[in-house]
Amino acid sequence: MSHSQPISREQIQETQSRRLRKLIPTVAESNRFWQSKWQAAGVDLAKADFSKLPLTTKAELVEDHEAHPPYGSNLTLDVGAYSRFCQTSGTTGQPLRWLDTPDSWQWMLGCWEQLFELAGLRADDRLAFPFSFGPFLGFWAAFEGAARLGRLCLPCGGMSSEARLRFIEENQATVVCCTPTYALRLAEVAADLAKQPGNSTASEMLKSVRLLIVAGEPGGSITSIRRKIEAGWGARVIDHWGMTEVGPLAAECVENPGGLHILETECIAEIIDSATEQPFDLNDKSATIRGELVITNLGRIGSPMIRYRTGDIVELDRQPCPCGRPLMRLKGGILGRVDDMLTIRGNNVFPTAVEAILREFPEVIEYQFEEVTRDSMPQLRIDVETTVGLSNSESEMKQFTLLAERIAAAIHDRLHFRPEIVAVPTLSLPRSELKSQRLRRRKGTGS
Numbered sequence: 001m002s003h004s005q006p007i008s009r010e011q012i013q014e015t016q017s018r019r020l021r022k023l024i025p026t027v028a029e030s031n032r033f034w035q036s037k038w039q040a041a042g043v044d045l046a047k048a049d050f051s052k053l054p055l056t057t058k059a060e061l062v063e064d065h066e067a068h069p070p071y072g073s074n075l076t077l078d079v080g081a082y083s084r085f086c087q088t089s090g091t092t093g094q095p096l097r098w099l100d101t102p103d104s105w106q107w108m109l110g111c112w113e114q115l116f117e118l119a120g121l122r123a124d125d126r127l128a129f130p131f132s133f134g135p136f137l138g139f140w141a142a143f144e145g146a147a148r149l150g151r152l153c154l155p156c157g158g159m160s161s162e163a164r165l166r167f168i169e170e171n172q173a174t175v176v177c178c179t180p181t182y183a184l185r186l187a188e189v190a191a192d193l194a195k196q197p198g199n200s201t202a203s204e205m206l207k208s209v210r211l212l213i214v215a216g217e218p219g220g221s222i223t224s225i226r227r228k229i230e231a232g233w234g235a236r237v238i239d240h241w242g243m244t245e246v247g248p249l250a251a252e253c254v255e256n257p258g259g260l261h262i263l264e265t266e267c268i269a270e271i272i273d274s275a276t277e278q279p280f281d282l283n284d285k286s287a288t289i290r291g292e293l294v295i296t297n298l299g300r301i302g303s304p305m306i307r308y309r310t311g312d313i314v315e316l317d318r319q320p321c322p323c324g325r326p327l328m329r330l331k332g333g334i335l336g337r338v339d340d341m342l343t344i345r346g347n348n349v350f351p352t353a354v355e356a357i358l359r360e361f362p363e364v365i366e367y368q369f370e371e372v373t374r375d376s377m378p379q380l381r382i383d384v385e386t387t388v389g390l391s392n393s394e395s396e397m398k399q400f401t402l403l404a405e406r407i408a409a410a411i412h413d414r415l416h417f418r419p420e421i422v423a424v425p426t427l428s429l430p431r432s433e434l435k436s437q438r439l440r441r442r443k444g445t446g447s
């Protein structure tokens with residue numbers, strides 16, 4: 001690795017302050033977005049400390065893009081100084097176009113090098129990227145970061161799932177980087193291919209893979225989902241977190257599954273109460289700290305984000321991690337999205353919590369949620385594809401009814417409401433190599 005891991009909290013804080021002392025004046029001098037934002041908020045940079053800087057939202061970025069097309073005004077340098085382009089998938093609204101300078105891009109690759117170190121990447125690993133390599137950031141930086149480390153990187157853009165599986169097998173890839181949903185999909189395809197005469201079994205096809213690095217959706221830290229991926233591939237899952245707006249900034253360490261370490265030498269992470277917008281005191285040992293993750297990245301000088309509300313709900317893990325790294329750890333990874341929260345019969349429900357329960361049923365293949373209104377009350381409808389089948393035979397219908405009853409009871413037990421469960425035909429629900437949108441929102445479904 002080109003850098004050494006910090007060994008204490010003091011070193012992390014010292015690094016953060018040093019980098020912040022460089023970032024803030026640079027941005028104040030030449031970045032129109034931050035200049036006008038801070039001016040409007042009446043911030044006196046000579047006096048204000050970091051905690052007095054205003055929070056930043058996605059809505060502000062969208063507005064800024066509309067006012068300053070096509071790239072917005074968060075550009076510290078002239079447009080001519082930028083060499084990389086990516087855009088958000090626009091799953092939660094208008095896509096944002098994001099530019100990086102060569103320096104900022106190198107910073108992104110450096111983040112990935114550290115994430116790979118957390119994931120336990122080995123010198124002889126070969127990485128396959130079943131990803132489309134279109135304009136989404138996705139695994140572009142992971143690909144180049146691994147290549148910069150000297151690992152063999154296998155691009156699998158523009159291929160069918162079947163071709164990707166053959167490619168992985170032929171090249172004996174040991175690590176696969178994709179979304180959790182797509183990891184499940186590839187395992188499904190491998191199982192289907194194995195049924196054809198003359199083909200290898202699914203486990204032979206996937207045998208070379210020892211590790212999956214998944215990102216783009218919260219699934220990687222949900223125990224039931226990761227178990228399903230690990231069982232399908234016979235390989236270990238490592239969850240990763242990043243966003244187009246802030247870069248790749250967190251991953252699970254190989255020593256301790258089920259949480260995300262934040263790369264705190266590369267960013268400042270805060271957890272705020274979404275309602276009051278006040279940051280929690282992360283040293284307060286008396287209460288559970290659970291709220292929205294706020295990120296300031298410290299090395300993407302060309303288009304930095306300062307106190308950015310990610311919209312992701314996280315919980316601080318106070319237990320020292322067995323890996324010995326002093327980096328902040330988020331218990332259970334990303335727990336849900338602030339904007340995905342549904343209120344069903346007085347309960348605050350995150351789709352990820354429902355997802356975790358659904359994945360405990362091996363009969364469930366894929367699903368989608370929708371908030372519907374029944375007798376003027378909000379209700380959750382879940383469409384499920386199951387292995388039970390959908391012929392109109394009486395025995396299958398009966399099997400499905402029993403399964404739906406068991407699922408509804410499990411959700412009722414743990415989340416305190418009873419959903420409506422509807423059987424849908426096999427392969428009728430979308431699978432994506434990008435973010436899967438399993439929550440369908442219908443505008444104007446008033447009660």
Ligand SMILES: [Zn+2]
Nearest residue numbers: 253256321323
């Ligand atoms: Zn750890």
